[in-house]
Amino acid sequence: MRGYQSVLAAFRKRLPPKVLRNQSSTATPKAKLVSAVAENPIVLSVRNFKETEAKRPNFDHSDTPIPVTKSPNPDWKYGDGVSRGESAAGILTHAEIDPYAPGRSMVSNYRLLISGIAPRPVGFVSTVSADGKTENLAPFSYFQIVEHDPPMFIVSFSSRPGRMKDTYQNLKDTGECVINTVSENMIEAVNATSIDAPRHISEWDVSGLHKAPTSTVKPKRVRESVFSIEGKVIDMKEFRSHVTEGKSLAGLALIKATRFWVRQDAANEDFSHIDLNKLRPVGQLGGMAYGRIASTFDLPRPKWDDEQPKSELLTRLAT
Numbered sequence: 001m002r003g004y005q006s007v008l009a010a011f012r013k014r015l016p017p018k019v020l021r022n023q024s025s026t027a028t029p030k031a032k033l034v035s036a037v038a039e040n041p042i043v044l045s046v047r048n049f050k051e052t053e054a055k056r057p058n059f060d061h062s063d064t065p066i067p068v069t070k071s072p073n074p075d076w077k078y079g080d081g082v083s084r085g086e087s088a089a090g091i092l093t094h095a096e097i098d099p100y101a102p103g104r105s106m107v108s109n110y111r112l113l114i115s116g117i118a119p120r121p122v123g124f125v126s127t128v129s130a131d132g133k134t135e136n137l138a139p140f141s142y143f144q145i146v147e148h149d150p151p152m153f154i155v156s157f158s159s160r161p162g163r164m165k166d167t168y169q170n171l172k173d174t175g176e177c178v179i180n181t182v183s184e185n186m187i188e189a190v191n192a193t194s195i196d197a198p199r200h201i202s203e204w205d206v207s208g209l210h211k212a213p214t215s216t217v218k219p220k221r222v223r224e225s226v227f228s229i230e231g232k233v234i235d236m237k238e239f240r241s242h243v244t245e246g247k248s249l250a251g252l253a254l255i256k257a258t259r260f261w262v263r264q265d266a267a268n269e270d271f272s273h274i275d276l277n278k279l280r281p282v283g284q285l286g287g288m289a290y291g292r293i294a295s296t297f298d299l300p301r302p303k304w305d306d307e308q309p310k311s312e313l314l315t316r317l318a319t
Protein backbone atom coordinates (compact mmCIF):
# COMPACT_ATOMS: atom_id res chain seq x y z
CA MET A 1 0.00 0.00 0.00
CA ARG A 2 1.27 3.43 -0.85
CA GLY A 3 0.48 7.14 -0.28
CA TYR A 4 -3.02 7.96 0.88
CA GLN A 5 -3.94 4.34 1.57
CA SER A 6 -0.92 3.78 3.86
CA VAL A 7 -1.65 7.02 5.68
CA LEU A 8 -5.22 5.87 6.25
CA ALA A 9 -4.04 2.46 7.38
CA ALA A 10 -1.62 4.03 9.87
CA PHE A 11 -4.37 6.27 11.18
CA ARG A 12 -6.80 3.40 11.57
CA LYS A 13 -4.26 1.46 13.58
CA ARG A 14 -3.79 4.65 15.63
CA LEU A 15 -0.06 4.60 14.80
CA PRO A 16 1.31 8.08 15.27
CA PRO A 17 3.47 8.60 12.18
CA LYS A 18 5.98 11.35 12.95
CA VAL A 19 4.53 13.69 10.35
CA LEU A 20 1.14 13.69 12.10
CA ARG A 21 2.51 16.28 14.47
CA ASN A 22 3.82 18.56 11.73
CA GLN A 23 1.17 21.02 10.54
CA SER A 24 3.37 23.93 9.49
CA SER A 25 2.66 25.67 6.21
CA THR A 26 6.08 24.55 4.98
CA ALA A 27 5.04 20.90 5.32
CA THR A 28 5.29 18.70 2.24
CA PRO A 29 2.09 17.73 0.38
CA LYS A 30 2.32 14.26 1.93
CA ALA A 31 2.69 15.74 5.42
CA LYS A 32 -0.33 17.97 4.78
CA LEU A 33 -2.34 14.96 3.69
CA VAL A 34 -1.26 12.95 6.73
CA SER A 35 -2.13 15.86 8.97
CA ALA A 36 -5.52 16.24 7.27
CA VAL A 37 -6.26 12.55 7.81
CA ALA A 38 -5.35 12.86 11.48
CA GLU A 39 -7.76 15.75 11.91
CA ASN A 40 -10.56 13.94 10.13
CA PRO A 41 -11.56 11.01 12.31
CA ILE A 42 -15.09 10.90 10.86
CA VAL A 43 -14.86 7.20 10.09
CA LEU A 44 -13.25 5.42 13.01
CA SER A 45 -12.41 1.74 13.17
CA VAL A 46 -14.85 0.12 15.57
CA ARG A 47 -13.38 -2.60 17.73
CA ASN A 48 -15.37 -5.64 18.86
CA PHE A 49 -18.52 -4.52 17.07
CA LYS A 50 -19.57 -8.08 16.23
CA GLU A 51 -19.23 -9.03 19.91
CA THR A 52 -21.40 -6.11 20.99
CA GLU A 53 -23.97 -6.81 18.29
CA ALA A 54 -24.17 -10.50 19.23
CA LYS A 55 -25.69 -9.50 22.58
CA ARG A 56 -28.52 -7.57 20.95
CA PRO A 57 -31.95 -8.92 19.95
CA ASN A 58 -32.38 -10.06 16.35
CA PHE A 59 -33.81 -7.69 13.76
CA ASP A 60 -37.58 -8.20 13.48
CA HIS A 61 -38.05 -9.56 9.96
CA SER A 62 -41.73 -10.34 10.45
CA ASP A 63 -42.82 -7.63 7.98
CA THR A 64 -45.97 -7.06 10.00
CA PRO A 65 -47.75 -3.96 8.70
CA ILE A 66 -46.48 -0.75 10.32
CA PRO A 67 -49.22 0.23 12.82
CA VAL A 68 -50.99 3.58 12.59
CA THR A 69 -51.67 5.06 16.04
CA LYS A 70 -53.38 8.21 17.30
CA SER A 71 -51.18 11.32 17.34
CA PRO A 72 -49.22 11.96 20.57
CA ASN A 73 -51.91 14.32 21.95
CA PRO A 74 -55.17 14.15 19.97
CA ASP A 75 -56.78 16.63 22.46
CA TRP A 76 -54.25 19.36 21.69
CA LYS A 77 -55.82 22.79 21.22
CA TYR A 78 -54.42 26.01 19.72
CA GLY A 79 -52.11 27.65 22.25
CA ASP A 80 -51.55 24.45 24.26
CA GLY A 81 -47.83 24.24 23.49
CA VAL A 82 -46.24 21.12 24.93
CA SER A 83 -48.00 19.34 27.76
CA ARG A 84 -45.90 16.23 28.19
CA GLY A 85 -42.24 15.40 28.59
CA GLU A 86 -39.27 17.23 30.05
CA SER A 87 -39.65 20.39 27.99
CA ALA A 88 -43.21 20.85 29.30
CA ALA A 89 -41.91 21.96 32.72
CA GLY A 90 -40.06 24.83 31.08
CA ILE A 91 -37.04 24.48 33.35
CA LEU A 92 -34.55 23.00 30.91
CA THR A 93 -31.61 25.18 29.98
CA HIS A 94 -29.65 25.16 26.74
CA ALA A 95 -25.93 25.50 26.16
CA GLU A 96 -24.91 28.06 23.54
CA ILE A 97 -22.25 26.77 21.17
CA ASP A 98 -20.25 28.75 18.64
CA PRO A 99 -19.41 26.18 15.97
CA TYR A 100 -16.36 28.27 15.02
CA ALA A 101 -15.00 28.87 18.54
CA PRO A 102 -11.27 28.26 18.96
CA GLY A 103 -10.85 24.74 20.27
CA ARG A 104 -14.25 23.60 18.99
CA SER A 105 -13.39 20.68 16.71
CA MET A 106 -14.98 19.92 13.36
CA VAL A 107 -15.63 16.39 14.62
CA SER A 108 -17.62 17.69 17.60
CA ASN A 109 -19.75 19.73 15.21
CA TYR A 110 -20.14 16.69 12.94
CA ARG A 111 -21.23 14.42 15.78
CA LEU A 112 -23.59 17.04 17.22
CA LEU A 113 -25.17 17.71 13.83
CA ILE A 114 -25.71 14.11 12.75
CA SER A 115 -27.18 13.16 16.13
CA GLY A 116 -29.34 16.31 16.34
CA ILE A 117 -30.60 16.45 12.76
CA ALA A 118 -32.11 12.99 12.59
CA PRO A 119 -33.45 10.87 11.07
CA ARG A 120 -32.00 11.67 7.67
CA PRO A 121 -33.12 9.82 4.55
CA VAL A 122 -30.31 8.14 2.65
CA GLY A 123 -29.92 8.97 -1.04
CA PHE A 124 -28.09 6.13 -2.75
CA VAL A 125 -26.42 7.82 -5.68
CA SER A 126 -25.26 6.14 -8.87
CA THR A 127 -22.89 8.06 -11.16
CA VAL A 128 -20.43 7.34 -13.96
CA SER A 129 -16.94 8.81 -14.37
CA ALA A 130 -16.19 11.28 -17.15
CA ASP A 131 -14.46 8.61 -19.29
CA GLY A 132 -17.50 6.35 -18.85
CA LYS A 133 -15.34 3.54 -17.45
CA THR A 134 -16.08 3.63 -13.72
CA GLU A 135 -19.56 3.14 -12.38
CA ASN A 136 -19.86 4.61 -8.91
CA LEU A 137 -22.39 3.96 -6.18
CA ALA A 138 -22.40 5.63 -2.75
CA PRO A 139 -24.83 6.64 0.02
CA PHE A 140 -25.39 10.21 1.18
CA SER A 141 -27.61 11.33 4.03
CA TYR A 142 -26.91 15.03 3.55
CA PHE A 143 -29.70 14.52 1.06
CA GLN A 144 -33.23 15.85 0.68
CA ILE A 145 -36.08 16.48 -1.74
CA VAL A 146 -36.32 20.27 -1.91
CA GLU A 147 -39.15 20.75 -4.42
CA HIS A 148 -41.74 18.70 -6.28
CA ASP A 149 -42.54 21.13 -9.12
CA PRO A 150 -40.06 20.69 -10.67
CA PRO A 151 -38.88 17.69 -8.65
CA MET A 152 -35.52 18.70 -7.18
CA PHE A 153 -33.05 17.27 -4.71
CA ILE A 154 -29.88 18.28 -2.93
CA VAL A 155 -26.91 16.08 -2.08
CA SER A 156 -24.00 17.43 -0.09
CA PHE A 157 -20.44 16.15 -0.02
CA SER A 158 -18.16 16.54 2.98
CA SER A 159 -14.58 17.65 2.82
CA ARG A 160 -12.09 14.83 3.25
CA PRO A 161 -8.33 14.27 3.05
CA GLY A 162 -7.18 14.25 -0.56
CA ARG A 163 -9.44 14.63 -3.57
CA MET A 164 -13.18 15.33 -3.58
CA LYS A 165 -15.57 12.39 -3.40
CA ASP A 166 -15.96 10.48 -6.65
CA THR A 167 -19.72 11.06 -6.75
CA TYR A 168 -19.20 14.83 -6.56
CA GLN A 169 -16.50 14.74 -9.24
CA ASN A 170 -18.67 12.58 -11.52
CA LEU A 171 -21.65 14.92 -11.06
CA LYS A 172 -19.41 17.86 -11.91
CA ASP A 173 -17.96 16.13 -14.98
CA THR A 174 -21.10 14.47 -16.39
CA GLY A 175 -24.04 16.27 -14.73
CA GLU A 176 -25.95 12.99 -14.39
CA CYS A 177 -26.99 10.59 -11.64
CA VAL A 178 -29.63 8.26 -10.32
CA ILE A 179 -30.81 8.73 -6.74
CA ASN A 180 -32.09 5.42 -5.34
CA THR A 181 -34.06 4.90 -2.14
CA VAL A 182 -32.75 2.69 0.65
CA SER A 183 -34.99 0.06 2.25
CA GLU A 184 -34.26 -1.99 5.37
CA ASN A 185 -33.33 -5.10 3.39
CA MET A 186 -30.60 -3.19 1.52
CA ILE A 187 -28.84 -1.38 4.33
CA GLU A 188 -25.79 -3.62 4.79
CA ALA A 189 -25.15 -3.57 1.04
CA VAL A 190 -25.63 0.21 0.93
CA ASN A 191 -23.30 0.76 3.89
CA ALA A 192 -20.68 -1.43 2.20
CA THR A 193 -20.59 0.93 -0.80
CA SER A 194 -19.33 3.74 1.46
CA ILE A 195 -16.06 1.87 1.87
CA ASP A 196 -12.91 3.75 0.84
CA ALA A 197 -12.11 1.16 -1.81
CA PRO A 198 -9.24 1.72 -4.26
CA ARG A 199 -10.46 3.77 -7.22
CA HIS A 200 -10.56 0.90 -9.74
CA ILE A 201 -12.91 -1.21 -7.59
CA SER A 202 -16.60 -0.73 -8.35
CA GLU A 203 -18.92 -0.33 -5.38
CA TRP A 204 -21.55 -2.22 -7.40
CA ASP A 205 -19.40 -5.36 -7.09
CA VAL A 206 -18.76 -4.74 -3.40
CA SER A 207 -22.50 -4.47 -2.74
CA GLY A 208 -23.86 -7.38 -4.76
CA LEU A 209 -26.72 -5.12 -5.83
CA HIS A 210 -27.97 -5.21 -9.41
CA LYS A 211 -27.94 -2.64 -12.19
CA ALA A 212 -31.14 -1.81 -14.02
CA PRO A 213 -31.46 0.30 -17.18
CA THR A 214 -32.21 4.02 -17.26
CA SER A 215 -33.65 6.26 -19.98
CA THR A 216 -32.40 9.82 -19.65
CA VAL A 217 -29.00 9.43 -17.99
CA LYS A 218 -26.02 7.13 -18.39
CA PRO A 219 -25.70 5.86 -14.78
CA LYS A 220 -27.69 2.72 -13.99
CA ARG A 221 -30.33 2.53 -11.28
CA VAL A 222 -30.38 0.03 -8.43
CA ARG A 223 -32.86 -2.76 -9.21
CA GLU A 224 -33.46 -3.50 -5.52
CA SER A 225 -34.58 0.08 -4.75
CA VAL A 226 -38.31 0.66 -4.56
CA PHE A 227 -37.95 4.14 -6.03
CA SER A 228 -35.22 5.55 -8.27
CA ILE A 229 -34.92 9.03 -9.69
CA GLU A 230 -32.88 9.83 -12.76
CA GLY A 231 -31.57 13.36 -12.48
CA LYS A 232 -29.44 16.08 -14.01
CA VAL A 233 -27.37 18.67 -12.18
CA ILE A 234 -28.87 22.16 -12.15
CA ASP A 235 -26.25 23.80 -9.98
CA MET A 236 -23.23 23.01 -7.84
CA LYS A 237 -21.63 25.00 -5.05
CA GLU A 238 -18.24 24.49 -3.49
CA PHE A 239 -17.61 25.80 0.02
CA ARG A 240 -14.27 27.53 -0.11
CA SER A 241 -14.68 29.23 3.26
CA HIS A 242 -13.30 26.22 5.10
CA VAL A 243 -10.42 25.17 2.92
CA THR A 244 -7.92 23.12 4.92
CA GLU A 245 -4.55 22.11 3.55
CA GLY A 246 -4.55 18.51 2.42
CA LYS A 247 -8.35 18.30 2.38
CA SER A 248 -10.85 18.60 -0.45
CA LEU A 249 -13.56 21.23 -0.55
CA ALA A 250 -17.05 20.46 0.66
CA GLY A 251 -19.63 20.69 -2.10
CA LEU A 252 -23.33 20.62 -2.82
CA ALA A 253 -25.29 19.54 -5.89
CA LEU A 254 -28.81 20.60 -6.85
CA ILE A 255 -30.37 17.91 -9.02
CA LYS A 256 -33.55 18.03 -11.11
CA ALA A 257 -35.40 14.80 -11.78
CA THR A 258 -35.73 13.65 -15.37
CA ARG A 259 -37.40 10.25 -14.77
CA PHE A 260 -38.98 8.23 -11.97
CA TRP A 261 -38.87 4.46 -11.58
CA VAL A 262 -41.31 2.96 -9.08
CA ARG A 263 -41.61 -0.70 -8.15
CA GLN A 264 -44.99 -1.71 -9.60
CA ASP A 265 -46.23 -3.60 -6.53
CA ALA A 266 -45.24 -0.78 -4.17
CA ALA A 267 -47.38 1.93 -5.73
CA ASN A 268 -51.05 2.68 -6.24
CA GLU A 269 -52.70 2.53 -9.66
CA ASP A 270 -51.73 5.98 -10.93
CA PHE A 271 -48.29 5.90 -9.33
CA SER A 272 -49.08 8.80 -7.04
CA HIS A 273 -48.32 7.01 -3.75
CA ILE A 274 -45.70 4.55 -2.50
CA ASP A 275 -46.73 2.09 0.19
CA LEU A 276 -44.65 2.61 3.35
CA ASN A 277 -44.93 -1.10 4.13
CA LYS A 278 -43.12 -1.79 0.86
CA LEU A 279 -40.66 1.10 1.01
CA ARG A 280 -39.55 0.35 4.60
CA PRO A 281 -37.20 3.32 4.57
CA VAL A 282 -34.10 3.50 6.75
CA GLY A 283 -33.11 6.78 8.38
CA GLN A 284 -29.59 7.61 9.43
CA LEU A 285 -29.21 8.80 13.02
CA GLY A 286 -26.24 9.90 15.13
CA GLY A 287 -23.06 7.87 15.59
CA MET A 288 -23.37 4.56 13.73
CA ALA A 289 -27.12 4.29 14.32
CA TYR A 290 -29.94 3.79 11.84
CA GLY A 291 -33.67 3.82 12.51
CA ARG A 292 -36.66 2.14 11.00
CA ILE A 293 -40.29 3.25 10.96
CA ALA A 294 -41.97 1.34 13.80
CA SER A 295 -45.34 3.16 13.74
CA THR A 296 -46.92 6.21 12.18
CA PHE A 297 -49.74 8.63 12.98
CA ASP A 298 -51.72 11.06 10.81
CA LEU A 299 -52.06 14.78 11.40
CA PRO A 300 -54.18 16.82 8.95
CA ARG A 301 -52.65 20.18 7.95
CA PRO A 302 -54.71 23.02 9.50
CA LYS A 303 -56.57 25.53 7.33
CA TRP A 304 -57.48 28.85 8.94
CA ASP A 305 -61.02 28.99 7.51
CA ASP A 306 -61.85 25.56 8.90
CA GLU A 307 -60.10 25.98 12.24
CA GLN A 308 -60.84 29.55 13.32
CA PRO A 309 -64.59 29.10 13.96
CA LYS A 310 -63.80 26.07 16.18
CA SER A 311 -61.10 27.76 18.26
CA GLU A 312 -61.56 30.46 20.90
CA LEU A 313 -57.90 31.39 20.69
CA LEU A 314 -57.88 31.75 16.90
CA THR A 315 -61.09 33.79 17.06
CA ARG A 316 -59.60 36.07 19.74
CA LEU A 317 -56.38 36.47 17.75
CA ALA A 318 -58.42 37.43 14.69
CA THR A 319 -60.30 40.25 16.42
Ligand SMILES: Cc1cc2nc3c(=O)[nH]c(=O)nc-3n(C[C@H](O)[C@H](O)[C@H](O)COP(=O)(O)O)c2cc1C
Pocket: 122, 136, 137, 138, 139, 140, 141, 142, 143, 156, 157, 158, 159, 164, 165, 166, 167, 168, 190, 191, 193, 194, 195, 196, 284
Ligand atom coordinates in the same frame (compact mmCIF):
# COMPACT_ATOMS: atom_id res chain seq x y z
C1 LIG B 1 -25.50 6.00 5.31
C2 LIG B 1 -24.35 6.85 4.89
C3 LIG B 1 -24.56 8.19 4.63
C4 LIG B 1 -23.50 9.00 4.19
N1 LIG B 1 -23.75 10.31 3.93
C5 LIG B 1 -22.76 11.09 3.45
C6 LIG B 1 -23.04 12.45 3.11
O1 LIG B 1 -24.15 12.94 3.21
N2 LIG B 1 -22.02 13.19 2.60
C7 LIG B 1 -20.77 12.68 2.43
O2 LIG B 1 -19.88 13.40 1.97
N3 LIG B 1 -20.49 11.39 2.73
C8 LIG B 1 -21.46 10.58 3.23
N4 LIG B 1 -21.20 9.28 3.52
C9 LIG B 1 -19.87 8.72 3.20
C10 LIG B 1 -19.74 8.41 1.72
O3 LIG B 1 -20.72 7.46 1.32
C11 LIG B 1 -18.35 7.84 1.46
O4 LIG B 1 -17.39 8.84 1.69
C12 LIG B 1 -18.19 7.25 0.08
O5 LIG B 1 -16.98 6.54 0.04
C13 LIG B 1 -18.17 8.29 -1.00
O6 LIG B 1 -18.02 7.58 -2.20
P1 LIG B 1 -17.46 8.20 -3.52
O7 LIG B 1 -16.09 8.79 -3.25
O8 LIG B 1 -17.44 7.02 -4.41
O9 LIG B 1 -18.42 9.26 -3.95
C14 LIG B 1 -22.21 8.44 4.01
C15 LIG B 1 -22.00 7.09 4.29
C16 LIG B 1 -23.04 6.32 4.74
C17 LIG B 1 -22.80 4.86 5.04
